[in-house]
Amino acid sequence: MVSCVVSVASSLYHLWAHTPVPSKIVVGVGSPRHHPIDDLIANATTTLHSLLSKQTTTLTDSASAYRERRGRHPPPGFDVWHSFASAHDAVLVEDFFDRIYDDLGPFWSVPAKQIRQQARQLPNRIVVRNRKVRTRKGDRKRLDQWIDMVQKIQDKLPDLDLPLNMLDEPRVAVSWEDISSYTETAAAARQQQPAHEVVKDFASLDIDSETIEHDEPTFSHESPYWDLVRAGCARDAPSPNISVPTNLSRPVNSPTPFTYEGFVSNWTRAKDPCLQPELASSHGALIAPLSQSTSQTLIPMFSSSKFSMNNDILLPAFAYWQSKSDYATGNSHGPTWDKKITRVVWRGISSGGGNTPENWRQFHRHRFVELMNASAVRSVSAPQTFHLPPYRSRVYTPHNHFELSRWIDAISDVAFTELQCTIGSENECAHATPYYKTAKKVPMNKQFAAKYLPDIDGNGFSGRYLAFLRSTSVPIKATLFAEWHDSRLVPWYHFVPMQNSFVDLYGILAYFVGWMGKDDGVDNGGVVIMEGGHDEQARRIAMQGKQWAEKVLRREDMLVYLLRLLLEYRRVCEDGRDVMGWVDDLLEKG
Template sequence: MGFPPRPTRCLRYILTALLLTLTLHFLTASDTIASWVWPLTGANKHPIDALIQAAEREFAAKLSKSTQTLAAAAAAYRKRRGRHPPPWFDKWYKFATEHGAIIVEDFWDQIYHDLEPFWGVQPAQIRKDARDFEMRIQIRDGKASTESDWWWTQIWLNMIQTIEHLLPDMDVALNPMDEPRMVVPWEDIEVYMKRAAKTRRTADVRSVVSDFSPLPPVGEASQEHHGDAQPIEWEHDEHYWPIARRGCPPDSPARLAEVITDFDKPPSIASPFSLAHMRNGYVANYTLSTDFCQQPDLQALEGIFVEPLSTSATKSLIPLFGGSKLFRNNDILLPSPIYWSEEDRFIGAEGASIPWASKHSSALWRGVATGGRNRETNWRAFQRHRFVAMNNASLLAQRADPPPNFALPDKRYALPAAAQADLPGWIARTTDVAFTEMVCLYEGFTPTCNYTAPYFAPVENVPMADMFQHKYLPDIDGNSFSGRYLGFLRSTSVPVKATLFREWHDARLVAWKHFVPMDPRFGDWWGILGYFLGRDREGTADKVGERIALAGREWAGRVLRKEDMAVYVLRLLLEYGRVMDDRREVMGWVEDLRQEL
């Protein structure tokens, strides 16, 4: 339950939104829009050029923080985390270096974002919630096991078994759903974080405990007393936006905006809420672009907010692990089973090495019409439907005003002359975007549906390996994250990533260096196409695309390997083992400091 917004905040929100809307309208309508899009300092200067240069600097700054010794890694940990490293940190470091991992403390930021609130929960409660969850992996005496035969659990078990000998006793609760599960109210998280802050200190070296407590054998009843522990309640509401937004600050646009319930009309695409993470029409802050708390219009533009495929959410903070989550979910991230299993349909390794010069100068996307439960009254609010429709030359040629579920390019984007003269023809020549199957709620789940038949004609699937024959590969969220992202990054094509989901590897990747980011509204898609596949800008655009493709491939080969996933999970579970231990505030690895003493 949230605090009621104060009238002054509501008024300020309304006035700000109105001002931004008027500003955006003026900029869009202005004949001098090109000068606002990018101040020219040269004949070929483009806003994407500046973003790429900034990305190069950001990536160099990340690499400059790499550590080469155990003592340096421990020092970087204490500086960034405010605590001693967990017990067995030396074992983690040895495992990481033996497997060729690059040690940059920033790479593990997601772990601490996920686990920090649990420092405000009693360890016994964490242990109970993990032990009682129906789907879990147990680790005892260096051996991992599970009673679940769900395929995701089996893959996660295989992952953990590669490091089981380095792990303390624990129970790991797992989310079997595509969708994330926890949305703890922002006000409650603030309480947990304040409690956690009181524990953040580097304990006196002489009092530090350097080992973990054992747990009772699997199946043996615990004798622990849990006080007034409340049962976990699960919500199954079809409309997810009211659930999701409770994780936002009370004065955020998402909490203040009116809840939309009518999706049976063309959505509003041009929004001032994107300006905070955009610069001159393109994504400049990728992390902020995934924070829906600042973008309440997304409640009518993303299937998960409208009606997810399945909803089972809770306000309780429990130690639940999963493969992806929205920015304000409280699930603990593991590498997805799809990434660990490396199935060819998601990785496409056979075609991943096609030389850039041998590829088609075009963008390709194939996929199923997922994103949630699309119906006759809500399909216009689904992101994949929007992206496919705006790349449909036949729909563009109809010149509907407004289009059924997307927005035509505005003057923020200086499209090439060919696109200005014949947008449908230009899109037909530069993109190949289509659904392979329509999954809709019409007489149950069916492969085709009457209400979208006028807009979409499913085509044959393209195997993942064949997708790499194209230079640009858009990656669009489905029911949750897109499982093809790792395969795209490992290829010689450029991933064009639009997402609201967070994954374990986000801190390792730099937008505009390793991939091209795209706003979740997709309005900048026109400009991205124009930059890379429009006028050639003396041949430089194609070279820029190749450089991003190869940089992403090379970097993925260094920090997104299965070995890197194991290194990440080992560190995550050592931290998790500490936070659930009653002695956690005096636990740590301090051998380097003891040697100094």
């Protein structure tokens, strides 16, 4: 068997003190058995090449691609946007901006004046007047990051009010019937006016002097949250008629939809709670969100992330913009692959929602940590948060001597750093304390010494995702949240997708790391023998994700996306929006 030996300097090992760490793991390179992940990786390569074949460089080509995909003319200022993008070497593929049009599409059926006035009435917002951020209103901790972002492009913006969500959780959830009506009406009215009839400039709106004619937006704080948001699912989807189970004391079974032989094959559908009703009782942010303030009316609320049935407008998250935080590692992206240890490292708090003695066993982070704990797996009593047999069935091994707990013990360094449950009560985590031992934090740049970095939702999206993508390690991503950059990333090429039940976690790790047979173990030199791993495939995904993030997820790319988003948003706020656009290229043709 051809093998590669992976080791790390002993000075790093004090970071992994809660379980014994082998000094070396010998990983078998490849398995004679064809694996479904091989096919998924091959398909991902084809998908990326197809995307890149649509890349445009000239203003004329970009405008043509816009009209073909959007069915209308680009917004006023499109030439300024393109010049800005080109000056910053942005990779321009029209598909990369689909999120903007999915989010703003329904607003074309809402009166423009209503959108403007609702934006003015929301408390946390950035105000742009005369090409400058004029006023700052709201919670400064997060708002300041977005202000800094907008200020970088303020000289290219028309007057507008930008309402921002200061919570981790999304804020808008409109019924499927209403959104369908909005979308159908907008689609029926969409057209490309003759070039000579198009209005090419934004009007000088006197927004601040307009008389408010609409009621101030209201927000529901009622629970259960799931019963509020499932109204946003299509009527023929599995979830709209499924209420939250009354008994949340035991884990649910985990089906495997949208997979190829047990591994995620349709990433978009795999993240959609409307298509998987069991997620209503297996993800903390759907069971009991820590903060709940939801509008059931379509209002212009800009957020960092959302579920499929939410109607927030997504923009680059403040967490990705800030240069100093627990998730910002500067130029530290980790050692080269051959210098990394073959370990799965994760640290975090037990967030995800308000977990209680009645519901904590259903929470996603609790389930993930217990899954990667050898003691819990080998326990005489059943695990608290998952059913073991389905997880074992996802491990593709050529023999029946796979010892799960021993394997987990060799590769896993996963722990909570703090138990966080409900807010405001004493001894609030007494229900979880007997099952979880907390560990010290591991700074993110130190986590990069490991090859595998799972990324799990908290109360909202995970702010560490971008740092993981930029690292030299493999991000293993599980999420229900949509973000601005989703259409730029290809699963199985830039990262490894994982189901939110984590039923495929062992199978994913067995593919990349390999497994231990009955007679394998740790010898006197501290060497663990792994069979059938795919170390080279892991290395390629790590490097492909890093190189791609450095091309399309830079701060400059966030600004390119934000400028395009705000030009489109401003057009939707214009009374004469149906005849507005950029058509200089068509007028030049004559």
